[in-house]
Amino acid sequence: MKAVLVLHERFRHAAGVVELMVWQVPEPVPPSLHGFKYRLAYAVSGTRIVGYDNERGKGDHKHLRDAERKYAFKDVATLLTDFWNDVEATQ
Numbered sequence: 001m002k003a004v005l006v007l008h009e010r011f012r013h014a015a016g017v018v019e020l021m022v023w024q025v026p027e028p029v030p031p032s033l034h035g036f037k038y039r040l041a042y043a044v045s046g047t048r049i050v051g052y053d054n055e056r057g058k059g060d061h062k063h064l065r066d067a068e069r070k071y072a073f074k075d076v077a078t079l080l081t082d083f084w085n086d087v088e089a090t091q
Helices: 076-089
Strands: 004-013 016-024 036-044 046-057 057-064 069-072
Touching: 004 076, 016 076, 036 076, 046 076, 057 076
Parallel strands: none
Antiparallel strands: 004 016, 016 036, 036 046, 046 057, 057 069
16 A cells, blocks of 8 residues: 555645645554654744654654654544644644
8 A cells, every 4th residue: 555645735824824744654654653644834934833743763743833842643633633732822
């Protein structure tokens, strides 16, 4: 199975732009243990304010302004809820 794009949206939100991308992948992206690859971002004037991703070698993590923190991925629905909670907290 190839990676399957399950979500891709890009739209204006508040003072910035949101882009949401989630793929279902045949094998986890190490060191993540789940079958999803994702990149969620909220940016204002070209600067990322909130970002969630699971980059190869880093695993699941999030960016809140200039800080990077580990993220405990549970499922896609929780991922989206957590992302939106962080976006709303920046307003």
